[in-house]
Amino acid sequence: MARVTVEDCIDKVDNRFELVLLASHRARLISQGASITVDRDNDKNPVVALREIADETLSPDDLKEDLIHSLQKHVEVDEPEPDPASLIADDATTAVIDEDEDQPETIAFDRMSEEELLAGIEGLVPPEKSDDY
Numbered sequence: 001m002a003r004v005t006v007e008d009c010i011d012k013v014d015n016r017f018e019l020v021l022l023a024s025h026r027a028r029l030i031s032q033g034a035s036i037t038v039d040r041d042n043d044k045n046p047v048v049a050l051r052e053i054a055d056e057t058l059s060p061d062d063l064k065e066d067l068i069h070s071l072q073k074h075v076e077v078d079e080p081e082p083d084p085a086s087l088i089a090d091d092a093t094t095a096v097i098d099e100d101e102d103q104p105e106t107i108a109f110d111r112m113s114e115e116e117l118l119a120g121i122e123g124l125v126p127p128e129k130s131d132d133y
Helices: 016-031 045-054 060-071 084-092 114-122
Strands: 094-097 104-107
Touching (some): 016 045, 016 060
Antiparallel strands (some): 094 104
């Protein structure tokens, strides 16, 4: 088979730089033992990767996803978030069962006015400076 060029692949992947990234990633996968989808014809791994992209035996989108996952160090798992209304209700009233009674009690958190907060901040003393820093 004739040598594959970038022009053969540019209609599959619009950006030449992205094409190089995808083909190099695929060539690394082939060198690690991944099965190839075209005949090798005594070609090296980068040429085989470009031929696979040109012949559309591999989807560029799948290669891109695989490249992204190979570069990620931490993969977040999407977990469903709790309903915001239930969080507000849980924070507003918390029930605690008393050992003597079976009736739940409502705990009210301390509330501080803005004036009390500012008075507390003004009463703070800055730490002494030392030469250790």
